[in-house]
Structures are given as structure tokens and as C-alpha cells.
Amino acid sequence: xxxxxxxxxxxxxxxxxxxSVRRFLRxxxxxxxASYVFLLILWWLASMYEDRFPAPLExxxxxxxxxxxxxxxxxxxxxxxxxxxxxxxxxGLGIAISLVLGIAVGVLIGGSKLAEALFKDTLLVxxxxxxxxxxxxxxxxxxxxxxxxxxxxxxxxxxxVSVNVVQGIQAIPRELRRMSGAFHVSRMRRLRHMxxxxxxxxxxxxxxxxxxxxxxxxxxxxxxxxxEGVGWRSRYWYDxxxxxxxVAWVVLFIGFxxxxxxxxxxxxxxxxxxxxDAQLSTIEREAEEIDVGVKGA
Amino acid sequence: xxxxxxxxxxxTFPAIERGSSPTTAIDDLSFTIEGHVxxxxxxxxxxxxxxxxxxxxxxxxSSSGAATVSEGERPAxxxxxxxxxxxxxxxxxxxxxxxxxxxxxxxxxxxxxTYLELVGLGDADGKFPxxxxxGMQQRVGIARAFAVEPDLLLMDEPFSHLDAITxxxxxxxxxxxxxxxxxxxxxxxHDVAEAVQLSDRIIVLAPGGRLYADVEVDLxxxxxxxxxxxxxxxxxxxxxxxxxxxxxxAAKASSIAS
Numbered sequence: 001x002x003x004x005x006x007x008x009x010x011x012x013x014x015x016x017x018x019x020s021v022r023r024f025l026r027x028x029x030x031x032x033x034a035s036y037v038f039l040l041i042l043w044w045l046a047s048m049y050e051d052r053f054p055a056p057l058e059x060x061x062x063x064x065x066x067x068x069x070x071x072x073x074x075x076x077x078x079x080x081x082x083x084x085x086x087x088x089x090x091x092g093l094g095i096a097i098s099l100v101l102g103i104a105v106g107v108l109i110g111g112s113k114l115a116e117a118l119f120k121d122t123l124l125v126x127x128x129x130x131x132x133x134x135x136x137x138x139x140x141x142x143x144x145x146x147x148x149x150x151x152x153x154x155x156x157x158x159x160x161v162s163v164n165v166v167q168g169i170q171a172i173p174r175e176l177r178r179m180s181g182a183f184h185v186s187r188m189r190r191l192r193h194m195x196x197x198x199x200x201x202x203x204x205x206x207x208x209x210x211x212x213x214x215x216x217x218x219x220x221x222x223x224x225x226x227x228e229g230v231g232w233r234s235r236y237w238y239d240x241x242x243x244x245x246x247v248a249w250v251v252l253f254i255g256f257x258x259x260x261x262x263x264x265x266x267x268x269x270x271x272x273x274x275x276x277d278a279q280l281s282t283i284e285r286e287a288e289e290i291d292v293g294v295k296g297a
Numbered sequence: 298x299x300x301x302x303x304x305x306x307x308x309t310f311p312a313i314e315r316g317s318s319p320t321t322a323i324d325d326l327s328f329t330i331e332g333h334v335x336x337x338x339x340x341x342x343x344x345x346x347x348x349x350x351x352x353x354x355x356x357x358x359s360s361s362g363a364a365t366v367s368e369g370e371r372p373a374x375x376x377x378x379x380x381x382x383x384x385x386x387x388x389x390x391x392x393x394x395x396x397x398x399x400x401x402x403x404x405x406x407x408x409x410x411t412y413l414e415l416v417g418l419g420d421a422d423g424k425f426p427x428x429x430x431x432g433m434q435q436r437v438g439i440a441r442a443f444a445v446e447p448d449l450l451l452m453d454e455p456f457s458h459l460d461a462i463t464x465x466x467x468x469x470x471x472x473x474x475x476x477x478x479x480x481x482x483x484x485x486x487h488d489v490a491e492a493v494q495l496s497d498r499i500i501v502l503a504p505g506g507r508l509y510a511d512v513e514v515d516l517x518x519x520x521x522x523x524x525x526x527x528x529x530x531x532x533x534x535x536x537x538x539x540x541x542x543x544x545x546x547a548a549k550a551s552s553i554a555s
Contacts, residue, residue: 179383182354182375183397183445193396197387 054244063248079233080252087229090146091218094153098210102158103203106165107195120166126159131217139225149229152221157214164206168199200272208265215257299373299448299481301330301353305362308348308506322348323506325362330483330498335475337484337492337499341542345506346485350453353483368448376447376480378455382434384426390437391422397445412440415474432463439471443478452484456491465522468494472519489538490531494520501538509541 024030040056047055054062067080109115109123134155138148172195180190196203222231230253237245308323322345330336340346351357352364354375366373384393394409413419416436426434435455442450456464472495475482486492492499496514503509512534520527 175379175381175383176385178356179377179379180396181356182377185397189396193388193392194385197385200387 052243054247059244059247059251062244063251066245066248067252083228083230083233084256086226087218087222087231090149090222090229091153091214094150094218095157095211095214097150097154098158098161098214099203099207101154102161102206102210103165103196105158106162106199106206107169107191109162110166110169111195116166123159123162123166126155127163129156131156131213131220134217135220135224138221142225144225144227146226148225149218149221152225153214153218156217157210160209160213161203161206164202164209165199168202169195171202172198204265204269204272208261211260211265212257215253219253299331299366299368301364301366301449301481301483303328303349303362303364306349306352306359306364307361308345308352308357309360321505323352323359326502326506326508327362328500328508328511330481333479333481334497335482335484335495337486337496338502339486339489339492339499339538340502340509341504342487344502344504346487346502347453348506350451350483350485353451366449373448374445376442376445376450378435378439378442378450378452380454380458382426382431382438384434384437384441386426388425389422390418390424390426390429393426393437394422394441394444397441399445408444408446409440412444413437415443415477416440416470430463432459432467435459435467436470439467439474443474443480447480450480450482452482454486454488455484457486457488469519469521471495476518489535490522493531493534494522494527499534501534501541503541504545510537 043056047053105119105123109119131152134152135148138152138155142148142151176194176198180194185194218229219231219234222229223235226232230249234246234249234253237243237249303326306323306326308321310320310322312319324345326345326349338346338349348357349364352359353366354377366375368374384390385396388396390413391406391409394413395405398405398408400408410419410422413422416439418433418436418440421429421433421437426437429437435458439455442452456467459467468491484492484495493514493516499510499512499514500508501510501512514530516524516526516530522528
């Protein structure tokens with residue numbers, strides 16, 4: 001730590017320009033950008049080696065037309081909005097159900113030894129089941145349409161929320177549970193003010209997993225049981241032997257989940273942990289401690 | 298004003314491992330507390346102080362005998378102050394107060410504010426516990442216990458985790474609040490000096506949970522630790538306390554010898 005500070009000082013006394021470049025090269029932002037560039041280079045090398053694997057540039061050209069519209073070889077394009085518009089409600093509904101039921105089941109299992117003995121192993125089996133199993137099963141049960149897609153998303157995402165919630169409930173300090181018991185706090189209040197906030201971190205960890213797993217599941221389900229949506233569109237180009245189109249939709253699919261994670265989930269998480277960040281402002285606390293001490297003496 | 302009756306109370310914990318004998322935490326303990334009094338239970342560690350509180354609060358059951366708290370015909374309402382503040386870290390001071398108050402809406406809010414002001418934290422209602430010092434957190438814990446308007450207030454060594462100076466100022470504040478609120482208090486501590494300063498009556502327990510002495514403290518209030526009368530009584534009681542421990546040691550030694 002002190003070495004780093006010394007070096008910065010030495011650098012700034014020498015030449016400011018070289019120093020700021022060095023600092024930029026070491027920054028997290030640069031590291032993140034570099035990782036994307038590295039992936040693009042890998043992709044480009046892979047496409048040179050294997051003809052059927054489309055190169056980045058042609059893929060992005062294809063993607064651009066797919067997003068903005070136009071026609072290509074007689075096929076009308078620009079269906080980006082349409083397909084996302086049919087996928088997102090299914091995805092959202094599946095995730096919402098898995099969040100609500102996942103928390104409910106997690107609280108139940110975490111709060112009772114009996115419920116844990118009854119359901120915990122089942123939950124672990126559900127975690128282990130790959131989404132593709134549900135995609136096949138729901139296609140058999142419900143046929144083409146929204147139901148199969150929503151239910152696959154829900155079944156794949158839900159156990160991840162639950163497992164995390166169970167851990168969170170079990171990690172609530174015994175002192176707080178006893179305090180609530182001693183004051184005869186109602187179950188509803190305990191849930192709202194003790195259990196849910198105590199497990200926020202665990203819910204977020206589970207929710208983040210659920211979103212990623214659910215996004216996989218929704219695409220798989222659409223691949224088999226839908227005639228519209230992001231998954232169906234990927235399959236459409238795959239079946240048409242247009243690998244460029246297939247890869248373009250995979251890029252869209254990955255881009256969406258990365259953006260969702262970075263822009264939405266990380267921000268929500270920060271908001272939910274305000275109480276913990278309050279702990280960091282210790283200067284104020286120390287000042288008040290001195291204040292109390294003076295009064296007491 | 299509540300009536301606390303402890304009647305031939307006994308609590309035995311089963312042997313932890315095969316071959317060892319069961320431990321007696323409370324042994325045939327009887328006393329009654331009535332009215333607006335501040336009663337301390339004092340004893341060395343392992344004399345069943347915490348067990349007594351746990352039985353009163355319903356966390357543990359007695360092996361035989363009974364401990365009941367009543368308020369006329371209805372069961373009494375209890376308030377608790379613990380060794381540590383036990384606040385919900387993710388809720389503000391005000392939300393922590395509302396958490397335990399039965400009422401809702403503005404009634405609850407007014408009551409919470411009243412008791413926060415009583416402990417001198419009227420303006421800390423929007424803060425999170427982590428933003429307060431240990432002493433302030435414990436004051437919130439005290440305000441919370443008073444805010445349920447209990448018939449009997451149980452306090453379990455509430456100042457033992459604080460530094461000496463903070464603890465001293467809180468002891469004086471507690472006397473003040475107690476005088477204003479007219480509650481029945483059962484205060485558990487291992488600190489004889491603290492008990493003398495705060496109490497009207499001190500129940501001394503011997504190791505093994507037997508009643509050793511029941512002492513009236515008839516000194517004028519408010520009391521400071523530095524008052525001569527308080528200091529004299531502290532010294533006197535501390536002497537008896539040490540005699541008791543010596544007797545226990547002697548009994549132990551003679552039982553080993555025989």
C-alpha cells in the first residue's frame with residue numbers, strides 16, 4: 001500500500017503524462033475493456049481457423065441489419081424488437097414467479113427443521129436438473145406457446161432463489177430471533193423487518209443466478225416450444241444454415257444479460273445494502289462516543 | 298404494577314455426557330416482587346441468573362416449582378434489555394422501536410419518540426444502529442424495552458459490555474428514567490456495586506442457584522456511585538458476597554477431603 005503511494009508521488013514529480021497513462025493501464029475499467037477485446041480476438045482467430053464459424057465483423061453486420069431492418073435475400077429483417085418483445089414478458093413472468101415462490105419456500109424450509117428434512121433434498125435435485133430437461137418436458141406437457149416457456153424459466157430459476165434463501169434464514173443471528181420472541185413480535189413483522197432484510201444479500205445472490213439460469217432456460221424453451229422470440233429466432237437462422245444469423249442472436253442474447261447484470265442488478269444491490277454502508281461512517285460515531293464519555297465524567 | 302412470584306423454583310439440566318451428573322442451575326428458589334420497585338439479582342457466574350431470566354421470559358421451562366408474573370387477572374407484559382443492544386442492523390432506530398410496539402400508526406410513533414427522548418436520543422430516530430456508539434445503541438435498547446410499556450422490565454447485565462465511563466453515565470440515566478416511568482424492574486448483574494447504586498432490594502444468589510441473602514437498600518435517590526452511603530453499603534455487601542464465596546470454596550474443599 002505505502003509502496004504504491006510512494007511510487008505515485010515519485011511519478012507525479014517526474015512527468016504527469018506518463019503517470020496518468022500508467023494509472024489508466026492499471027485501472028479496472030481498462031482491464032474490463034481489455035477482456036472484451038481479448039474475447040473478440042479469440043473469436044476472430046477461431047473464425048479464421050474454421051470456415052463455418054462466422055467472423056466478428058460479418059456477424060455484427062448481420063446483427064445490425066437484424067436490429068435496424070431492411071431485407072436480405074427476400075427475407076424481411078428487423079425483427080429484433082418484435083422477438084425481444086415476445087421473450088421479455090415470458091422471461092419476466094417466469095423470474096417473478098420464481099422469486100416469489102423461491103423466497104416463500106426458502107423461508108419455510110429455513111425456518112423449520114421438519115420442512116428442511118422434507119424438502120431440502122428435493123430442492124438440491126431441482127438445482128442439479130439442467131434447463132433442457134424442463135424444456136423437453138414442458139414441450140411435451142404444454143405444446144407450443146407461452147406456458148411451456150414461462151414454466152421452464154420458472155422451474156429452472158426457482159431452486160436457485162430457494163437454496164440461497166434457506167442459507168440466509170439459517171444465518172440470522174440467534175440473538176435477534178430471541179429478541180423478537182421475547183417481545184412477542186408477530187410473524188408478519190418478523191418476516192418483513194427481520195427475515196427479509198437479513199436475507200437480502202442471499203436473495204440477491206440467488207436472484208442473480210436465477211436471472212442468468214432463467215435467461216438460458218427461456219431461450220432453450222423458445223427453441224423447442226415457440227414460434228417467436230429470441231430463442232426461436234436463433235433456431236430459425238440455425239435451421240436455415242445461416243450461422244452468421246445464429247451467432248448474431250447469440251451475441252444479442254449475451255449482450256442483454258451482461259447489460260442487465262451491470263446496469264440493473266448491481267444498482268439494486270447497492271440500494272439494498274445502504275444499512276451496511278452506514279457502518280463505514282465511523283468518524284461520526286467516534287466523535288459521539290467522546291461526547292458521551294465527557295457527559296458521563 | 299406487576300407481581301412476580303417465584304415459588305420453589307428448581308431447574309436441573311440433564312447430564313451433557315454419559316457418566317457426568319446433572320447440573321442444578323436453580324435450587325428451591327422462592328421470592329416475591331410487588332409494586333414499583335427496582336430489584337437486583339446478584340450472584341457470581343454460574344448461579345443461575347440467566348436461567349432465571351430465561352424461565353421468566355419463557356425461553357426455558359422450569360424442572361419444578363413455578364415462576365409467574367401477573368398483572369391483576371391478565372398475564373403481565375414484559376420488556377427486555379439484553380447484554381448487547383440486539384437491534385436490527387438494517388432498520389433505523391425508529392423502525393427498531395416500532396418493531397416491538399403493538400400499536401400501529403401515529404400512536405406507536407408518538408410512543409417511540411417519547412421513550413427515545415427519555416434516553417436522550419430524540420434526534421437519532423432516522424439513524425441506523427451502526428451509526429451510533431455502543432452506549433447509544435444500548436440506550437436505544439433501553440428505550441425499546443420501556444416503549445412496550447411493560448408491567449415488568451427484565452434487564453440482563455445491560456451495562457456489562459460497555460466501557461466504565463459510559464456505563465456510569467447510563468446507570469444514572471436509568472435511575473432517572475425509572476423514577477419517571479414507575480415500572481417494576483428485575484435487574485440481573487454480577488456487579489455488587491452496580492446493584493447497590495440502582496436497587497431498592499437485592500437478592501443474592503449463591504452458586505448452584507440457592508437464595509443466599511435478601512437485602513433492603515433504603516438509601517435516598519438519586520444515587521451516585523460516589524455517595525458516601527452508597528459506597529459504605531457497597532463495601533458492606535461486597536464483604537458478605539466474598540464471605541459467601543469463601544464458604545462455597547470451603548464446602549467444596551471439605552467435600553473433596555471427606
